[in-house]
Amino acid sequence: MKQRYTVEDLEYLMSRLRDPESGCPWDLKQSFASIVPSTIEEAYEVAEAIEREDFEHLNEELGDLLFQVIFYARLGSENGYFDFARIVDTLVRKLVRRHPHVFPSGDLHGDNQTADIDEQQIKENWEAIKAAEREAKGEDGTLGGVAVGLPGLTRALKLQKRAAGVGFDWPDIGGVLDKISEEVEELRAAIQAGDTEHAKEELGDLLFACVNAARHLKADPESALRQCNRKFERRFTFVETRLKACDRLPTDASLQELDQLWEAAKVEEKS
Template sequence: MSRLREPDTGCPWDLQQDYLSITPSTLEEAYEVVDAIEKADYAHLKEELGDLLFQVVFYSRLGQEDGYFSFPDIVSELVDKLVRRHPHVFPDGTLHSRVEQGTRDEEAIKANWEALKSEERAAKGKAGILDDVPLTLPALSRAAKLQKRAAGVGFDWADTAGVVGKIEEELAEVKAALAAGDSAAVAGELGDLLFATVNLSRHLKLDAEATLRSGNRKFERRFRYIEDKAREQGVNLESLSLETMDKWWDEAKEGVL
């Protein structure tokens, strides 16, 4: 990385980059790692993890050039954080300390974890429980994280029945806004409906982002079936009736696509 960033003999593209310019690549590489995992493409996963690691190396080089931090600084801070957050594994706060077998209390571990996170937020000047939830997270992931934080202090539905009731309530409000022809209200109520749906995913211990990605893949498989049928019959999709496409869609569903 230092060679790529050498002013006179480095790569012109790498030399032009800064922290902000490579953030889109960082997000893309992270999603490609997840994609490889969800496809169980472990041979490809190795390559994707390397690409993601390259992003960390790139940031560390920029930080070193600016006098902020180096790659060893990043790793050292990570190790310190892991040890600090896992006193149930490192009881003396050192890498080499160990706990006795059979002494772990999962409820106590969870409570201690939340307390440590709270202390860290306070040390960063973020007193509110929701203060450090990144604005740049994907909306579904951020919704789940906000809900989880609030649930940590008891602001949560007691069971899934309450969440389902909330979804039905929000759907009724979407319908009312549609009937009133109020587009601004429709957008607001639809956001509330999506937020409530994420809450149901969380209560069911499902990741909303992963669940929607699965739904996207299902839609793609079934729509491709429609495309294949049209191709077999020598017709353009644009010329098909909705009834025909719905029929083929149902065939795809029956074929467990």
């Protein structure tokens, strides 16, 4: 057995899994569309490992995510669309193009000298280059090319960043917080009026405004919500554990009791 496997070994393994004669029946059944859910799941598992700072687990999760890329590359090769080498070539060319301050000659191995440039200029150049790329692809407008399939919070953040890049933005978070308050009142009015459809629309507006607040705080809304989810799980587990110690279930307790235990969980966390 080899001491350490390489990317080439991984590509060979993928070819074996997809071999029509001796491959894996499950892998042979897969298509671009069928493995998309796995790709999304693996990306989130990478994010979770980073947030937990579990770097040993991150090593494994990055491997799982890389396998998704290798799988797509194999499917692309089988269909004559692209292969792994072309994926790498396209990526390197794009990154060289988007880093002119590092590769002014436009050549990865050319005579390059890093330019004296600050972070703000780098961001502005990056966005300008991406805008030119979108225009070349026929993706017109500031918001062109923001993938519809992104999670809602993530897509809202990208749309807002694009709009802010051309000056359409609140000057500070104060305006955003006022907007959140306004949306809460509009949601309340729609609920009181019994207008369910309008209430759903107002709820969307409220979530969009909350993403704006996250952006002004330089926080990722998906990450913030995941952190909140973990906190909720932690506290609710505390409630269940306390009830279980008395041979009871949450369904056996009143809402007042559950609230008291919830507050106890918060005190426990602080201490």
